[in-house]
Structure formats: C-alpha cells, structure tokens
Amino acid sequence: MSVHKHGDSGPGCAGSCCLKVTDLGVNFGSEEVLHNVSFHLHCGEIVALIGPNGAGKSSLFRTILGQIPHTGDIEFQRAGGDRTRPLIGYVPQSPSFDRGDPVSVLDFFSAAISKWPVFLPSPKKLRERVAGCLARVHGDTLIDKRMGALSGGELQRVLLALALEPLPHILVLDEPLSGVDIDGEKQLLDMLDEIRTKYDLSILLSTHDFATLDQYADKVLLLKSEILKVGTPAEVLSSPEFQAVFHLDLGKGGRR
Numbered sequence: 001m002s003v004h005k006h007g008d009s010g011p012g013c014a015g016s017c018c019l020k021v022t023d024l025g026v027n028f029g030s031e032e033v034l035h036n037v038s039f040h041l042h043c044g045e046i047v048a049l050i051g052p053n054g055a056g057k058s059s060l061f062r063t064i065l066g067q068i069p070h071t072g073d074i075e076f077q078r079a080g081g082d083r084t085r086p087l088i089g090y091v092p093q094s095p096s097f098d099r100g101d102p103v104s105v106l107d108f109f110s111a112a113i114s115k116w117p118v119f120l121p122s123p124k125k126l127r128e129r130v131a132g133c134l135a136r137v138h139g140d141t142l143i144d145k146r147m148g149a150l151s152g153g154e155l156q157r158v159l160l161a162l163a164l165e166p167l168p169h170i171l172v173l174d175e176p177l178s179g180v181d182i183d184g185e186k187q188l189l190d191m192l193d194e195i196r197t198k199y200d201l202s203i204l205l206s207t208h209d210f211a212t213l214d215q216y217a218d219k220v221l222l223l224k225s226e227i228l229k230v231g232t233p234a235e236v237l238s239s240p241e242f243q244a245v246f247h248l249d250l251g252k253g254g255r256r
C-alpha cells in the first residue's frame with residue numbers, strides 16, 4: 001500500500017517532517033534500553049514499530065511523550081516551520097477493567113475530559129460532547145455500555161476516541177491490536193487509515209502482529225534497543241535482521 005495520504009481538514013505539510021528523532025538514548029539505571037535511535041515520522045504517515053519483548057518499544061513511546069529523560073534529540077516540526085511541541089494522543093497498552101465494574105463509557109470519558117464527578121449524572125452537553133468523540137471512531141452506540149463489558153476491539157475504540165480528544169498532531173498507540181479479535185482488528189486498522197486521512201495526523205504504533213503490517217503501515221521500524229532495519233513492511237519482514245531477531249530459519253530463498 002505505502003501511500004502518503006493527506007486529508008482536507010488538516011494543516012497539510014507538503015511531506016515535511018512531523019517528528020524527527022536523532023541519536024536517541026535511554027538508560028534505566030545501568031541498563032541501556034535504547035541507543036542510537038534515529039527516524040522520521042511524516043504527516044499523514046503510519047509507522048509501525050516492531051521488535052521482541054523488552055526491545056524498548058514502550059520506552060521509546062514514553063520518551064517521545066516526554067515522560068523519560070533521554071540523550072539525543074526529539075524535534076517536532078509543524079506546518080509553517082512551527083517547532084512548538086505538538087499535541088500527542090496516546091493509547092496505552094490495553095488497561096484491564098473488572099468485568100463487574102459499573103463505570104460506563106460515558107462516566108469514564110466524562111471523568112477524563114472534564115472535571116464532572118463520575119457519581120453525578122452527566123449533563124446533556126457533556127453527553128453530547130462524548131457522543132461526538134465516540135462518533136469519530138464509529139463508537140456512538142458504546143456510550144452507555146459498561147467499560148467492563150466491552151470487547152477488546154470496543155475498548156480500543158473507546159481509548160482511541162479519548163486519544164483523539166482534542167485532535168492531536170501525532171497519535172501514538174502501544175500494541176493496539178493485542179486482545180482484539182480478527183474482525184475487531186480489521187475494523188481498527190480501517191479506522192486508523194480513515195483517521196490519518198481525514199485529520200492528516202501521523203500515527204506511530206507498536207505491534208507483534210506482522211501479518212497485517214502490509215495492510216496499513218507505510219514504514220516499519222525494527223527495534224531491539226537500536227533500530228536494526230527501516231523500510232516498507234515487505235523490506236523489513238524479508239530482511240536478515242528480522243530473521244535474526246525472531247530466530248527464523250527461512251531457508252535459502254529468504255521466504256517463510
């Protein structure tokens with residue numbers, strides 16, 4: 001697929017850089033978790049980050065979010081050369097909710113986007129605002145569902161709607177496909193494609209699901225403390241670096 005898509009409603013950037021990471025390094029105590037990490041994320045692009053457990057994917061996201069001290073540079077560039085920090089929407093690795101939890105999607109959302117106490121009925125305007133946010137992800141019907149009763153795909157949709165309020169410049173999703181069934185996965189991937197096109201935002205996500213990369217990712221970064229390979233899904237998945245990291249014996253032809 002690998003097409004650079006720009007929508008009508010975003011500022012447009014003529015392909016200029018949105019996020020530029022250069023020579024990034026992160027240590028936790030004496031453990032060097034990331035080193036020499038450099039890559040670019042352009043407007044309207046979906047970049048997938050892959051790597052084994054403990055490769056540093058979540059740490060890289062949290063560093064970009066400004067939560068972890070680092071060496072090297074993280075630069076942002078917005079339309080017109082604006083270098084102020086952009087809004088970053090973040091969908092964390094799926095939190096779990098107690099199946100019996102009485103908190104509804106409306107309660108959860110209201111508490112996150114306003115100071116309205118969860119134990120009071122939401123006023124009409126707040127309900128309308130939440131409904132509008134859920135509509136962005138075609139999740140209008142979820143508003144009165146209990147958080148604990150959502151399927152994996154529905155929960156991801158609610159978290160995605162939350163990350164899109166207010167509309168960010170960059171959307172970061174940590175393993176959005178984990179815990180989502182095949183139908184939910186297809187819906188979520190279609191939605192991400194729709195969102196990046198409609199709102200012209202850049203998407204950076206991590207995944208362990210390699211089979212679907214080709215359907216949505218413009219670029220794939222293979223990470224194991226450092227970036228081992230960058231390219232299209234096909235380039236990365238057929239690379240010796242990928243095979244070595246995931247201990248694949250793919251024979252002479254390099255095919256699975």
Ligand SMILES: Nc1ncnc2c1ncn2[C@@H]1O[C@H](COP(=O)(O)OP(=O)(O)OP(=O)(O)O)[C@@H](O)[C@H]1O
Nearest residue numbers: 028029031033051052053054055056057058059060
């Ligand atoms: N707050 C922290 N303090 C100390 N070490 C940490 C901290 N967060 C992560 N680490 C360590 O950093 C390394 C990278 O972890 P990270 O969660 O970034 O990997 P990951 O690629 O996201 O893994 P997974 O695919 O399993 O989610 C691991 O060795 C982990 O134990």
